[in-house]
Amino acid sequence: MRIIFVVLLIAVFAGNVTAQDSMRIAMRNPENLDPVQLSRFDLDSRDLVENLFVGLTRFNSRTGQIDPWLAESWQVSDNGLTWTFQLRNDIQWVALKEGKPEAIRPVTAADVVFAIQRACDPNRPSPVAVNIYLIKGCRAFASPNSLEQLDPNQVIAVRAVDETTVEFDLVFPASFFLTMTSLPEFRPLPAEFVDDSTGLWFRPDNIITSGAWLITDWQPGVLMKLDRNPFWPDEFAGTVETVEVRFDVGIDAIASELVSGSLDFARIDPVLVSTIQTQKPELLHSRDGLSLTLLGFSYNMVNAEGALVVSPLDNPLVRRALALALDRDTLAQNVFGFSTRGTTHFTPRSAMAGPSSPGAGFDPAAAVQALTTAGYPNCAGFGQLPIAVTDQEVVLAQNIVAQWQANLGCPQEVFPITPITRRDVLNTAHNTVDVVEGGIRYPLWIISWSADYPDAQAWIADALHCEYGYLRAGRVCDRLDEFMNQAGTTLDNTVRFSAYNQIENEFFGSQGSFPVIPLVFEQHWTAQNPDLVGISSYGQLQFDRWSFEG
Structure with a gap:
């Protein structure tokens, strides 16, 4: 025995x-x-x-x-x-x-x-x-x-x-x-x-x-x-x-x-999160995925004759006000549930040389002040600024407009939501609309951005550089593009990290120019x-x- x-x-x-x-x-x-x-x-x-x-x-x-x-x-x-x-x-x-x-x-x-x-x-x-x-x-x-x-x-x-x-x-x-x-x-x-x-x-x-x-x-x-x-x-x-x-x-x-x-261990669909959260929440982990949903602006536009079309969006104070008036965490929860999280930065932390700049969050008081300083209190004088979306983004756009109405006092009719094809949204974002042939470039648009490779250069520069960036919001070349050029060529990761931090802060910080507004990051969930x-x-x-x- x-x-x-x-x-x-x-x-x-x-x-x-x-x-x-x-x-x-x-x-x-x-x-x-x-x-x-x-x-x-x-x-x-x-x-x-x-x-x-x-x-x-x-x-x-x-x-x-x-x-x-x-x-x-x-x-x-x-x-x-x-x-x-x-x-x-x-x-x-x-x-x-x-x-x-x-x-x-x-x-x-x-x-x-x-x-x-x-x-x-x-x-x-x-x-x-x-x-x-x-x-x-x-x-x-x-x-x-x-x-x-x-x-x-x-x-x-x-x-x-x-x-x-x-x-x-x-x-x-x-x-x-x-x-x-x-x-x-x-x-x-x-x-x-x-x-x-x-x-x-x-x-x-x-x-x-x-x-x-x-x-x-x-x-x-x-x-x-x-x-x-x-x-x-x-x-x-x-x-x-x-x-x-x-x-x-x-x-x-x-x-x-x-x-x-x-x-x-398993990667899990967001629809399973609530079930596991109820039974064994300690299993759950989330991280930013590969896609960022953003609201873009078309500014410094020209008409068919080549003349500048003046728009409230030309003023960075207006773009900043619209950004600070959005509670992006609430947007994520109300529209997407567990599949996204609100973000105040453009480049994910997981990207190589990804910056740590936090970006400016929800601040309705600062938003009202910026809009008033710009000369457009309660969006008076805006006229109409249509938001171009695909059918999938209509609900998101409705929630954005509702927050601007509640936090800035902007009438809902200022921002008519216009469903169009994905190709037309991309043409607006990339500024490939032929206005001479009667094409329409919309002043606001919602799009998702995903980098081709996991590096800060692919996120921020490939999206927003004044010369080769895909998202042609209307930026004029400035020293931030020089920072992108430097960060894309130097082998010193300390210099790269510093440059991307500076870029993120000047684009999306509390005094940022906001060529676009980062809204929500896709979330990848795992249980382990x-x-x-x-x-x-x-x-x-x-x-x-x-x-x-x-």
């Missing part, structure tokens, strides 16, 4: 250890694990790629910095156009052979070149190709003249100098290139194993990976099991050794499985085991950092 008791005790103890080292998560079934074919909105697939394929660099979710990964170091030419990366030689391509992991060969510079050339190939259009276009020659190769036969080795400016050195030439100097090299679309791939003629190379029986984790079981639509890559040369920061990913948990069952402890630690509040999931405590 004593021997049996000891054996049982050992078995129970071993079972507890295994449970603490194993993690169970729920995801949507991935349609594709090809790194260059993933939309930036496909978070689950990008999470898997983050753990299965090594990148040149890696976003450190704890420090908010870009760390070396496959690239152990890099140099940049004096003109900022040529980047040279020195690669490690100890990271392997690994495959599962008869159920056992086998190291095939090291990841090399040639794998980086092949992956970039493949990403630029027009025969495989990518939803994230715009990021690769920063590499000189990629856009030309991806959009060839039909009569041209282009050689990628001659056109695309990425070169394997030797097995552990790769060089890129960029179209223009870009400090944010290191942010881009951490993205899935820049992950190396092995040419001899990638067969695009069948499209099956990334399926269960064929996939070959290079990351910290290895697929040891894959039943499409049901589950995927990830184990630590035994050939991974680096220490794991966390203690989790096995990740069981379930694809078969429907939205109707996911809340109960999380609450019962059958799952340790309270004992699970090492999960970042932003960035892709990095399983090697996860541990159970307690």
